[in-house]
Amino acid sequence: MNRNFWITALIAFINSLSLTILIPIIYLYGKRFGLSDFQTSLLFSIYSVAQFFATPVIGKLSDRFGRKPLLIISLAGTVIANLIAGTATTAGLLFFARFLDGITGGNASVAQAIISDVTTSENRARGFGVYGAAFGLGFVLGPATSLLAQQISLGAAFLVAGAVAFVGLLVTLFFLPETLQNKADKAQNIFDLGLGNLISGLAMPKVGVLLIINFFIGTTFTIFTYAFQPYFINVLGQNSQTLTLMFLLFGVLGVIMQTWGVSILSNKFNIVSILFLGLFIRSLSFVLMPIWQNIIYFVIVAILFSLFNSLVQPMINTLISLNAQAKDQGTAMGLNASYLSISNGVGPVIAGTLIHQSQPITYGYPLYLAGILTFLVLFLAIANRKRYAPQLQ
Incomplete structure (x- = not known):
């Protein structure tokens, strides 16, 4: 692994730190503005839906103009959006900030394209594993940082997240060189920004089927990630501090x-x-979690979940990278991030629709659903294995 790889891993860590400072508090921050459970699910979704449209554009532009300028734009958007969210006085401003962060949020896909640029096919799985670990390290320090910021206010967590993203912006500006060696041809039409790839990308040999699988993987996972928070607080009787500690546990493992x-x-x-x-352990964990409404039992299942869940995304990213042509790495990673983003928008809405505050038993329904659907995704991945399994295996 060369110097550019480790700089990118550092940027991934900083990006993850900025993101995970917010994850434990968005649900509760929305509640401060008087939002219902369903409305808070939309607060999660607007960010992801905006990313769905933005990431293929950012991915294609990074193939055309280079990784560095697009990474700079994306990180700058995160800085501004978090500043707005942290000082918001109305729910409307908060929703706008989440939309702005999403529409400029292609930093993860660009960073993944850089990993593809600077690694060989033989060590790409290890590269994405280290990248995932750097991102995961943010899941360790992010909740811890969030816990400290919460002592001031929930809004302060957004300001801290913005400051962290600003550090990532400075690292990108002054330390990361351009890694794209062969730029894609310039577009004949200025409106050719990659949105058409949202459809045509599904027909990319071997990559298209992986995009579909990852969309369903993301949808089932974000049903869980949203439902986990109200279940943990309202059913298990926990608070924002213990919720943040759970995210810290997820990150460490x-x-x-x-x-x-x-x-x-x-x-x-x-x-x-x-x-x-x-995928198998993830689906089993989802089904087991709500069976017994006991915090110790829940933590034990969560440990099993955390260990094996962290395998899924690095492997799917590796498979997409190995199956994409060198000149299309940014586009493929942008499409992957885009479909993952829209799945992140769909999952919380499904979970929010199933939950009814007047009926506590319903807080467990999305967890059961996520488990059943993840089993079905596993079967889909097994049935289509021959379509995407790389030759080196």
Whole structure:
């Protein structure tokens, strides 16, 4: 791994830190503005829907003009959006800030394209594993930072997240060189920004089927990530501090698995098999979580979930990268991030629709649904294995 790889991993960590400072508080911050459970799910969704349209544009432009300028624009958008959210006085301003962050939020897909630029096909799985670990490290320090910021106010967490993203912007400006060696041809039409790829990308050989699988993976996962928070607070009787500590636990275990775990498993199993293992344990965990309404039981299941869940996204990212042509890495990663973003918009709405505050039992329904649907996604991935399994396996 060369210097550019480690700089990118650092930027991924900073980006993750900025993001995960917010994850434990968005639900509760929305409640401060008088939003219902369903309305807070829309607060999650507007960010993701905006990203859905933005990331293929950012991905294609990064293939055309280079990774660095697009990463700078994306990080700058996050800084401004978090400043607005942290000082918002109305729910409307908060929704606008989340939309702005989403529409400029292609930094993860551009960073993934950089990883593809600077790694060989032989060590790409390890590269994405380290990248995932760097991102996961943010899930360790992000909740801890959030916990400190919450002592001031929930809005202060947004301001801290914006400051962290600003550091990432400075690192990109002064330390990250351009990694794209062969730029894509300039567009004949100035309106050719990659939105058409949202449809045509599904027909990309081997990549298209992975985009579909990852869309369903993301949808089922974000049903859980939204439903987990009201379930943890309203059913298990916890608060924002213990919720943040749970996210800290998820982050610590994720880093352990993505550093040592991925390396060990990669020596014994191929990428596709590791993906299947992660999906199976994820689906089983979702179903088990709401069976017994006890915090100790929940934490035990969450530990199992955290260890194996962290295998899924690095493996799917690796498969997409290995199946995409070198000149299309940015486009493929942008499409991947885009479909993952729209799935992040769909999942919370599904969860929010199933929850009824007057009926506490309904807080467990989205968790059962996420588990059942993840089993179906696993079957879909197994049935289509021959369409995307790389030749090196």
